[in-house]
Amino acid sequence: MxxxxxxxxxxxxxxxxxxxxxxxxxxxxxxxxxxxxxxxxxxxxxxxxxxxxxxxxxxxxxxxxxxxxxxxxxxxxxxxxxxxxxxxxxxxxxxxxxxxxxxxxxxxxxxxxxxxxxxxxxxxxxxxxxxxxxxxxxxxxxxxxxxxxxxxxxxxxxxxxxxxxxxxxxxxxxxxxVAKRQAEAHRRLGVASRALEDAFVGLRKVIKASETTREVIPRHHVYAWAVAVIARETPKSSAFEGAMDKVDDDVDGVLDYDYDELSDLVALRRELRRRTRVYRRTAAQYAVAVENAIEAEAVFNCGAGAGGLGDRGCLMTPDGGQRRFRSPLRAPRQGRYGExxxxxxxxxxxxxxxxxxxxxxxxxxxxxxxxxxxxxxxxxxxxxxxxxxxxxxxxxxxxxxxxxxxxxxxxxxxxxxxxxxxxxxxxxxxxxxxxxxxxxxxxxxxxxxxxxxxxxxxxxxxxxxxxxxxxxxxxxxxxxxxxxxxxxxxxxxxxxxxxxxxxxxxxxxxxxFGVFDKIFSACTSSFGGSLRDKYKFESDEKDLERNVHTTDGKRIAERERSAMQNQTKPKIGSGSPYYFELASGDMGRESEMADLGGRGGDVDVERAGLLSAGGRRSQPRSDERPESRWERNKERLASALERTGELRVAKPPGAKPPGSSSRASRFGLGRGLLGGSGGTDSSTGGGSRLDSMFASLGGDK
Incomplete structure (x- = not known):
C-alpha cells in the first residue's frame, strides 16, 4: 500500500x-x-x-x-x-x-x-x-x-x-x-545577434545554391523530381525583403557540387535542412534575448536604480513618482484594475x-x-x-x-x-x-x-x-x-x-575561484592578447569579447524598443536586419514546382522506380580533378538544354545561336559551350554564376 x-x-x-x-x-x-x-x-x-x-x-x-x-x-x-x-x-x-x-x-x-x-x-x-x-x-x-x-x-x-x-x-x-542583470542581458543579446548573423549567412548561401540549381536543371532531367523536392523546402528569397544582398558573397569554403549526381543533391538537401533548422532556432533565441534585455532595462529604469537592491531610488519611478511598472513588450494595462x-x-x-x-x-x-x-x-x-x-x-x-x-x-x-x-x-x-x-x-x-x-x-x-x-x-x-x-x-x-x-x-x-581562467591566461600570455582572449571561460569578468557583445546588445535593444513604441502590437525583429520568421508560407509552393515535374510531398523514390539502374549516373573517378569535373558537367548541361529545346543552334557558322547570349549567360554557361567551336574555355566567363554560387557554399555544418 x-x-x-x-x-x-x-x-x-x-x-x-x-x-x-x-x-x-x-x-x-x-x-x-x-x-x-x-x-x-x-x-x-x-x-x-x-x-x-x-x-x-x-x-x-x-x-x-x-x-x-x-x-x-x-x-x-x-x-x-x-x-x-x-x-x-x-x-x-x-x-x-x-x-x-x-x-x-x-x-x-x-x-x-x-x-x-x-x-x-x-x-x-x-x-x-x-x-x-x-x-x-x-x-x-x-x-x-x-x-x-x-x-x-x-x-x-x-x-x-x-x-x-x-x-x-x-x-x-x-x-x-538589477544593474548586472541588465548588463548580462545586453551581453547575451549581443551574442545572440552575432549568432543570428552567422546563421543568416549560412542559410543565404544554401538558398542561392538551391535556387540556382532549380534554374539550370532542365524540365525533363532525370533528377528534376529531386530538385522539385529541394525547391519546395527552400525558403523564398523574397521573404527576406532584400536582406539577401546585405552579405558579401566572398565566403571561404568549397562544396564540390555536381548538378546531375543524386548524391550531391542529397548533400544539398541536407545542408538546406540543417541551415534552415539552425536559423529558425537561432532566430527564436534572438527573440528571447530581446525580451530579456528589454525586461531588464524596464526593471532597471522603473525604480530599481543603478545601485541595485537597497538603493533609495527603488522608491521612485520616472513616471511622476508613481510606483508602477510598464513593460515595452506590451501595451499599458487598461481597465478598472490596470493601475x-x-x-x-x-x-x-x-x-x-x-x-x-x-x-x-x-x-x-x-x-x-x-x-x-x-x-x-x-x-x-x-x-x-x-x-x-x-x-x-x-x-x-x-x-x-x-x-x-x-x-x-x-x-x-x-x-x-x-x-x-x-x-x-x-x-x-x-x-x-x-x-x-x-x-x-x-x-x-x-x-x-x-x-x-x-x-x-x-x-x-x-x-x-x-x-x-x-x-x-x-x-x-x-x-x-x-x-x-x-x-x-x-x-x-x-x-x-x-x-x-x-x-x-x-x-x-x-x-x-577562476583557477581555470588564470591557468589559461598564464599558458597563453606568451602568444599575445588575441590568443589569450580567445581561450577564456565565460565566467571571466574582464573578457574583451564580453564588452563588445554588451555594447552591441545595448544598441540592438534600443532599436527594438524604439520600433515597438510605434507599433500597436509590439513585435520583435526591427533591431536586426537578419531576423525573419520563416513560416510555412515562406517555403516554395507546389504550383511553382510544376514546371520542374515536382510533386507536392516527399517522393517514394523506390516505389516510383526513380533510383533504377537506368536512372543512375556513374560516379566520378576519385583521381579526377574538380575543375575538369565541373567543366564536364557544364557540357552535359548545355547538351541537355539543347536536347530539350531550351536552346536551339540554328544560325549559320560564325553567327551567334538565337538566345545564346541571354540564355547561356543566364545559366552562367558562357561561350564555347554552344557555338561551333565546341570548346570549354572557362577563362572567357563560362560558368561564372554556377562557379561562384557553389564555390561559396560550404563552411560549418
Whole structure:
C-alpha cells in the first residue's frame, strides 16, 4: 500500500511534467514520431529519479521490493536501449537529406557505424574478460553492460554536476542585482545577434545554391523530381525583403557540387535542412534575448536604480513618482484594475523579487556546498571503513516518517539532476543543439532526450552511494538499484565509483575561484592578447569579447524598443536586419514546382522506380580533378538544354545561336559551350554564376 500511495502520484506527476515540457519546447514542425520518442525518453528518465525515494523508503522500512525490481529493470534497460541505440539512429535519420525513408535509414546506420563499432568493441572486450574468468553468462553480460554504462555516466555526470553546482547559484545571484542583470542581458543579446548573423549567412548561401540549381536543371532531367523536392523546402528569397544582398558573397569554403549526381543533391538537401533548422532556432533565441534585455532595462529604469537592491531610488519611478511598472513588450494595462496590477508588478519586480532571488541563491549555494561535501567524503564509507559524515545521510536518518523520507531524498536528488542538466543545456547553446521555448527542432529534442536517458540512472546511483545510513543496523541491507549494481560487479568498479567523485571538490573550487581562467591566461600570455582572449571561460569578468557583445546588445535593444513604441502590437525583429520568421508560407509552393515535374510531398523514390539502374549516373573517378569535373558537367548541361529545346543552334557558322547570349549567360554557361567551336574555355566567363554560387557554399555544418 505504501508503494502504491507514492507510486501512483509520482507516475502521474512525471507524465504531466514531461507532457508540459514537450508542449513548451517542441516546434510546430516536429512530427509525431519524434514527439513520441522524446516523451517516452523523458518519462522513463524522470521515472528513474522518481523511483529512488520509493526504493530508499522500501529499504528503510524492510518492505517487499519485488515490484520495485521490475520497475527498475523496465526503466533502466529501456532507457539504456534508447540512449545507446535507438536515439542515435533517430537523430541522424532526422538529419539525413535523402529522399526516401529507406535511404535515410541507411545513411543513419552508416554514419553511426563508428559509434556502434565502439559499443560492440566494448561488449566483445567484456565478453572476453568474463570468459577468461569463467563467468560468461547472460546475466554477467547484462551486469557488465550496466556497470560500463553507469561508469561512463558517473564520470561524465560528475563534471556536468560540478559546473551546475557553481553556475546555478551564481546566475540567480547575478539576476538579483538589477544593474548586472541588465548588463548580462545586453551581453547575451549581443551574442545572440552575432549568432543570428552567422546563421543568416549560412542559410543565404544554401538558398542561392538551391535556387540556382532549380534554374539550370532542365524540365525533363532525370533528377528534376529531386530538385522539385529541394525547391519546395527552400525558403523564398523574397521573404527576406532584400536582406539577401546585405552579405558579401566572398565566403571561404568549397562544396564540390555536381548538378546531375543524386548524391550531391542529397548533400544539398541536407545542408538546406540543417541551415534552415539552425536559423529558425537561432532566430527564436534572438527573440528571447530581446525580451530579456528589454525586461531588464524596464526593471532597471522603473525604480530599481543603478545601485541595485537597497538603493533609495527603488522608491521612485520616472513616471511622476508613481510606483508602477510598464513593460515595452506590451501595451499599458487598461481597465478598472490596470493601475493596481502595475503597482503590484512594481513591488514584485523592484523590491520583492531581488530579495527572494538572493535568498534562493544563498540557499542553493549552501546546497551546492553540502553536495560537494557529500561527494568528497563518499569514499570514506564506500571504499573503506570510515565515519559517515554525509549531510544527506543525516537528513535520511532524521526523517520521522515516509513522507519526510521521500522529501529528504527527492529534494537533494532533484537539485543534483537540475545542476547536471543545466550544464548540458549550457553546453549546447548556440552550437549543436538548444532548447528554445516553442521552437526546438526535432534534432535538438532527440539529443536532449538521449542525454537525459544517459545520466538519469548514474546520478541516481551516485546519490544512493552518498547515503550510507541506509545500511545501518543491517550489514546486508541495500537498495534494489544498489543491489543490482553491486551483484556481479568487480570490487574495483565499485571502489572507482566511490573514489572518483572526490575530484568534484577540486573541480568546483577551481570553477568558483577562476583557477581555470588564470591557468589559461598564464599558458597563453606568451602568444599575445588575441590568443589569450580567445581561450577564456565565460565566467571571466574582464573578457574583451564580453564588452563588445554588451555594447552591441545595448544598441540592438534600443532599436527594438524604439520600433515597438510605434507599433500597436509590439513585435520583435526591427533591431536586426537578419531576423525573419520563416513560416510555412515562406517555403516554395507546389504550383511553382510544376514546371520542374515536382510533386507536392516527399517522393517514394523506390516505389516510383526513380533510383533504377537506368536512372543512375556513374560516379566520378576519385583521381579526377574538380575543375575538369565541373567543366564536364557544364557540357552535359548545355547538351541537355539543347536536347530539350531550351536552346536551339540554328544560325549559320560564325553567327551567334538565337538566345545564346541571354540564355547561356543566364545559366552562367558562357561561350564555347554552344557555338561551333565546341570548346570549354572557362577563362572567357563560362560558368561564372554556377562557379561562384557553389564555390561559396560550404563552411560549418
Amino acid at each position: 505504501g508503494e502504491a500511495s507514492y507510486g501512483v502520484p509520482a507516475i502521474l506527476a512525471v507524465t504531466l511534467v514531461t507532457a508540459y515540457m514537450l508542449h513548451y519546447f517542441a516546434a510546430s514542425e516536429c512530427d509525431l514520431a519524434v514527439r513520441f520518442m522524446v516523451m517516452v525518453s523523458w518519462t522513463l528518465s524522470l521515472s528513474i529519479v522518481a523511483l529512488v525515494p520509493a526504493d530508499v523508503a522500501a529499504t528503510m522500512y524492510d518492505e517487499e521490493t519485488s515490484s520495485l525490481s521490475t520497475l527498475w529493470d523496465l526503466s533502466y534497460w529501456i532507457t539504456f536501449t534508447l540512449t545507446w541505440f535507438v536515439l542515435p539512429f533517430h537523430q541522424l535519420y532526422e538529419d539525413a537529406g535523402d529522399f526516401s525513408a529507406l535511404a535515410r535509414a541507411s545513411t543513419s546506420l552508416r554514419e553511426n557505424g563508428i559509434f556502434y563499432g565502439v559499443i560492440v568493441f566494448i561488449l566483445l572486450l567484456g565478453a572476453i574478460l568474463l570468459t577468461s574468468y569463467g563467468a560468461m553468462t547472460s546475466e554477467s553480460m547484462a551486469t557488465f553492460a550496466l556497470a560500463s554504462s553507469t561508469m561512463f555516466g558517473i564520470c561524465a555526470g560528475i563534471f556536468a554536476l560540478g559546473f551546475g553546482l557553481v553556475d546555478v547559484p551564481k546566475i540567480i545571484w547575478r539576476r538579483a542585482d 493596481a496590477v502595475e503597482a503590484v508588478e512594481w513591488w514584485w519586480k523592484c523590491r520583492v523579487e531581488p530579495v527572494l532571488l538572493r535568498v534562493l541563491a544563498v540557499a542553493l549555494g549552501a546546497f551546492s556546498v553540502l553536495t560537494v561535501w557529500a561527494e568528497g567524503t563518499m569514499f570514506s564509507t564506500q571504499a573503506m571503513e570510515g565515519a559517515d559524515v554525509s549531510p544527506f545521510s543525516a537528513m535520511v536518518r532524521a526523517a520521522k516518517d515516509k513522507g519526510g523520507l521521500h522529501m529528504a531524498v527527492a529534494i537533494p536528488l532533484g537539485y543534483m539532476c537540475w545542476c547536471a542538466y543545466h550544464s548540458l543545456f549550457r553546453l549546447g547553446m548556440f552550437s549543436f543543439y538548444a532548447l528554445v521555448p516553442g521552437h526546438t527542432d526535432s534534432f535538438s529534442l532527440l539529443i536532449n532526450a538521449a542525454l537525459t536517458c544517459r545520466f538519469a540512472a548514474p546520478l541516481s546511483l551516485n546519490f544512493l552511494m552518498m547515503v550510507p545510513s541506509l545500511r545501518e543496523g543491517d550489514a546486508n541491507k541495500e537498495t534494489t538499484f544498489g543491489r543490482k549494481f553491486v551483484d556481479g560487479v568487480p570490487d574495483s568498479a565499485r571502489n572507482f565509483a566511490a573514489v572518483f567523485p572526490a575530484i568534484l571538490v577540486f573541480y568546483c573550487g577551481a570553477l568558483a
